[in-house]
Amino acid sequence: MLEARELYSYYGKSPILQDVDFRVEEGGFLGIVGRNGVGKTTLLRTIMGLTDRARGVMSFAGADLLGLSTPRRAAAGIAYIPQGREIIPRFTVRENLIMGTFPRRDGARRIPEHIFELFPILAEFINRRGGDLSGGQQQQLAIGRALAMEPRVLLLDEPTEGIQPNIVQQLEDVMRRLNRELGLTIVLVEQNTRFIRQAADAFVLLDKGRVALRGRGDELTSEVVDRYLAI
Amino acid sequence: MESLFNEAFIGLSLASILLMVALGLAIIYGTMGVINLAHGQFVMLGAYGAWLLQTTFGLSLLVAIPVVFVVVALIGLGIERTIVHRLYRRPLDTILATWGIGIVIEQLVRAGFGSDSRYVARPAFLEDGFLFLGAYVSSYRLFIILFSLAMLAATWYLLFRTEFGTKLRAVIQNTEISRCYGISAKRVYALTFAYGAGLAAVAGALVTPLVSVTPTMGTSFVVDAFLVVIVGGVGSVLGSAASALMIGEASAWLSFLSSETTGRILILLGVIVLIRFRPQGLFPDTVRR
Numbered sequence: 001m002l003e004a005r006e007l008y009s010y011y012g013k014s015p016i017l018q019d020v021d022f023r024v025e026e027g028g029f030l031g032i033v034g035r036n037g038v039g040k041t042t043l044l045r046t047i048m049g050l051t052d053r054a055r056g057v058m059s060f061a062g063a064d065l066l067g068l069s070t071p072r073r074a075a076a077g078i079a080y081i082p083q084g085r086e087i088i089p090r091f092t093v094r095e096n097l098i099m100g101t102f103p104r105r106d107g108a109r110r111i112p113e114h115i116f117e118l119f120p121i122l123a124e125f126i127n128r129r130g131g132d133l134s135g136g137q138q139q140q141l142a143i144g145r146a147l148a149m150e151p152r153v154l155l156l157d158e159p160t161e162g163i164q165p166n167i168v169q170q171l172e173d174v175m176r177r178l179n180r181e182l183g184l185t186i187v188l189v190e191q192n193t194r195f196i197r198q199a200a201d202a203f204v205l206l207d208k209g210r211v212a213l214r215g216r217g218d219e220l221t222s223e224v225v226d227r228y229l230a231i
Numbered sequence: 232m233e234s235l236f237n238e239a240f241i242g243l244s245l246a247s248i249l250l251m252v253a254l255g256l257a258i259i260y261g262t263m264g265v266i267n268l269a270h271g272q273f274v275m276l277g278a279y280g281a282w283l284l285q286t287t288f289g290l291s292l293l294v295a296i297p298v299v300f301v302v303v304a305l306i307g308l309g310i311e312r313t314i315v316h317r318l319y320r321r322p323l324d325t326i327l328a329t330w331g332i333g334i335v336i337e338q339l340v341r342a343g344f345g346s347d348s349r350y351v352a353r354p355a356f357l358e359d360g361f362l363f364l365g366a367y368v369s370s371y372r373l374f375i376i377l378f379s380l381a382m383l384a385a386t387w388y389l390l391f392r393t394e395f396g397t398k399l400r401a402v403i404q405n406t407e408i409s410r411c412y413g414i415s416a417k418r419v420y421a422l423t424f425a426y427g428a429g430l431a432a433v434a435g436a437l438v439t440p441l442v443s444v445t446p447t448m449g450t451s452f453v454v455d456a457f458l459v460v461i462v463g464g465v466g467s468v469l470g471s472a473a474s475a476l477m478i479g480e481a482s483a484w485l486s487f488l489s490s491e492t493t494g495r496i497l498i499l500l501g502v503i504v505l506i507r508f509r510p511q512g513l514f515p516d517t518v519r520r
Contacts, residue, residue, distance in 0.1 A: 048411055070410040086408045088401055099401055103413030109394075145412070 001026040001185055002047070002078075002153055007056035009039075009046040016042040016051070018209045024153070024202075027183040031196030031217060034206035035229060040189040041083055043206070044155045047187070048080045049073055061152070074103035077152035081159060083189075085142040089131025093122055096130050096141055100148025115144045118174050136167035143174065153185040154178065160192060175199065193225050205229075236366040238487045239480065244372035244441075246479025247379035251434035252452050253459035253471050254386055255427030260465060262403050262423045265315060265325045269333035270456065271449025273428045276303050277435025278444045279340055282349045291354050292436065299436045300429040307428025311421045319420070333449070341446040351439035375437055382433065383472060389426075390468065399423060455482075458502050464512025474513060 002024045009017040017039050024030045032040050046054050049070040058065040060076055068076065079100075087096050097111045116123040119140040125133065130141060139159055146154055156175070160168040176199050178184040190196050196203055200217035205228055212228060252274055259267050280299035284290040290298075310332060318325045353371045360369040390396040401409040402419045410416055434452070442448065455478060463474035478498065485494030505513075 050407060050411070069415075071413045071415045074411055074413040080408075080411045082408065082411075086405055088404050088408075090400070090404060091397075095397060098397065099409075099412050099414075102398070149412070 001028070002060050002187070003058070004047075005057040007046065007054065007058055009042055009051045009054040011042075011052050016209050017046060017054075020056075020206075020209075020211055022204050022211070022214075024185055024187060026152075027179070027185055028202065029179045029186045029188070029200045029217070031200035031203040031220070032187065032189045032206065033191075033193055033196060033203055033220065033229065034212075038206045039209040040206055041157055042209075044080065044082075044157050044187065044189060047073070047078065047155060071103065074149065075105060077103075077149070078155065079146035079149055079151035079153070080155045081142045081146050081157065083157040083161070085135075085138045087130040087133075087138050087141050087145065089129065091130050092127050093130060093133070093141055094126050096145050097122070097148050100145035103149045111148055112150060115147050118147075118177075119144055136163045136171075139163055139167070139171060143171070147178075151184070153187065155187045157189045158191060159188075160190070160195075172199070193220055193229065196220055234366075234487070236364060238483045240366065240368060240372065242480035242483030243476070244369075244375045244479075245482055246476045247376045248434050248438050249452070249455050249459055249479050250472055250475035251379050251382055251430050251437070252456035253463070253475055254383070254468065255430035256453075256456050257460045257463070257465065257468070257471050258386075258390075259424055259427040260460065262399060263315075263319060263420050264322055265319070265329070265424075266322070267315075267424075267427070268326055268330040268453070269310070269336060270329075270427070270431050271451075271453030272333040272336040273303055273307065273431035273449070274435035274438075274452045275340065275444075275446065275449035276306065276336065277432025278351075278439050278448060279344065279349075279435075280432065281436035281439045282351050282444050285351050286349075292351060292439065293354055296433055296436050299432040303432030304425040304429030308421055308425040310428075311424035315424065316417065316420060337446050337449070344446075346446060348443035348445050350443060353440035371440055378437060379434075382430065383468075386430070387468060395419075395422065458498070461506060462502060462512055464515035467512075467514045470512060470514030 003022070005021050007017055007020040008015050020043065022030065032043060034040050042051060045051050047058070047065070049068065054066055056066070060078065063076070065073060088099065091099065094111070097115065098109055101109050101111065121137055122141060122144050125137065130138065133141060143159070160171055163171065172195055175186060175188065179186050179199070188196065188200065197217055197220045203215060203217055203220050204211055205213040207228065213224065252270065255273070256267060256270050259265055277299040280302060281292055281295040284295040284298060285292065314328055314332065315325060318328055357371040357374050360367050362368070390399065398409070398414045399419050401414060402416050406416050459471055459475045459478055462478065463470035481498050481501070482494060485497050
């Protein structure tokens, strides 16, 4: 469904990703792991078209992606939840969620009900400003905003980083449910290899902008982690 | 007493014109970070538009206002799409480029219509005035005040109650994530620039019955409008409104109490002292991020 071959991505003249290949099937769950600074975030940003330049082949649902502008990639059904959440601080929770509906092709501006079932806190704080929420609540809002477009694939960048443990558990459950019950395709960048091992079908391990290792989710064993990810 | 009231009223009408010029500047700066030095020339184009429509087609000023809004907004759109949008990552270059655009517009107008002062008649039913608390109130000045208040309200509605406004505010706060959520920043920028240009043109058309229309008339408006934006605090619509009121009133009072020139000097001094102690302006838009 989402596929890249010989993907190179650049900031200025420096290639951050080099010769990257990956593939996620419809309903799949791909984990991206690697040390800091190896290009995990850049990979997600390249999928959204946020780097200066990219070359190679990247397609989504059979259509070429590299030629599309960022807003069009969103309209194609790709929802991006960046590191640091990046909800709009001066917007209310409702405005942030409405913003999530902007890429919809049918032009509907209704916030899907199931978002409030997944995150009841968003219904409770619907008129508060995004900037006044706690980190964990902002992360729930960021995921809610992404779901509001009824996407076909979710790209998440370290969604549990810096979040209190009880919310981490909830976010992990939500990601699993979205993937298993709603069949949503997920690409997750995560330092927490335990969750990738439990939840992902497959993983890609990046090192210095290249794919160093790939395999099934449960193949991301502690030996692999020690060998490739220990500092 | 009557003359005091007179000056306050004249100040209010000055403030209203300033407000419309400053709003456009503030929105363009707040959204794209572009200091639009051609803004005064948009005011001038609006004034010439009103004059042209009146002398060639005999159209009333009231008809001219929506026409110049649309036409100058389209000119603004053209300028944004051809020149300004290429310079968004280079703020200093936009200053130079918009300054140049301003000069070109001014010279084109001079070449087309000459440097003579032109006059525009106010609508017949606003010709007179009336006495209020013993002071003379010009109907036309009252019309300017009410009209600008309506434009302020319309701008507020556009920004805070429409989908375009939501997209605009999203882009202001986080362009990249806005694009990730389907908002075309390019489109938002172009329309914002066009709207700001249109507002300036409306101000230019509105002021024609009070001042003579010349190719250089824009400069004085844009200087005052920049003062308004600086004093009000960048990015705040209500701050712009409040500081337009202050500067408009101060202009009227000081030129009444001393002379026009002394008035200008005192206002500039006041602004310099103010930004020395409050560089963020009187009503900065503060919110934790």
